[in-house]
Amino acid sequence: MEIDLTDIIWQDDRHEVSFAELAELSGLxxxxxxxxxxxxxxxxxxxxxxxxxxxAHCVVTVRAVRRLxxxxxxxxxxxxxxxxxxxxxxxxxxxxxELRAQLPHRxx
Numbered sequence: 001m002e003i004d005l006t007d008i009i010w011q012d013d014r015h016e017v018s019f020a021e022l023a024e025l026s027g028l029x030x031x032x033x034x035x036x037x038x039x040x041x042x043x044x045x046x047x048x049x050x051x052x053x054x055x056a057h058c059v060v061t062v063r064a065v066r067r068l069x070x071x072x073x074x075x076x077x078x079x080x081x082x083x084x085x086x087x088x089x090x091x092x093x094x095x096x097x098e099l100r101a102q103l104p105h106r107x108x
Contacts, residue, residue: 015056016045022054026062028069032076036065039080 022042023030036042037052042061044052064086065079074082 016053017056017059019052022058022062025059027066028062033062035076036062036080039076041065041080041083
């Protein structure tokens with residue numbers, strides 16, 4: 001899976017997107033987005049509000065969901081599982097990088 005250059009723009013969490021904007025930017029239906037919220041993959045900034053808004057980083061997540069759905073024909077539950085695995089892999093890669101940075105530098 002390749003990161004689109006425009007995805008970098010959406011890493012800034014100071015911006016918010018509405019539920020309708022998220023649907024438009026992702027290519028997912030509002031029903032699919034609601035299923036992702038129900039599964040805990042997407043978390044609205046304030047779930048108690050009637051009009052949900054999301055941090056801009058969610059755009060990257062939902063675009064990845066759409067690509068996974070399209071490429072592998074995954075259902076919402078499988079998408080939630082795949083995303084949890086991808087998040088875990090990213091976390092482990094960060095931890096590995098931090099541990100490698102603590103190792104003494106070796107000359108080749």
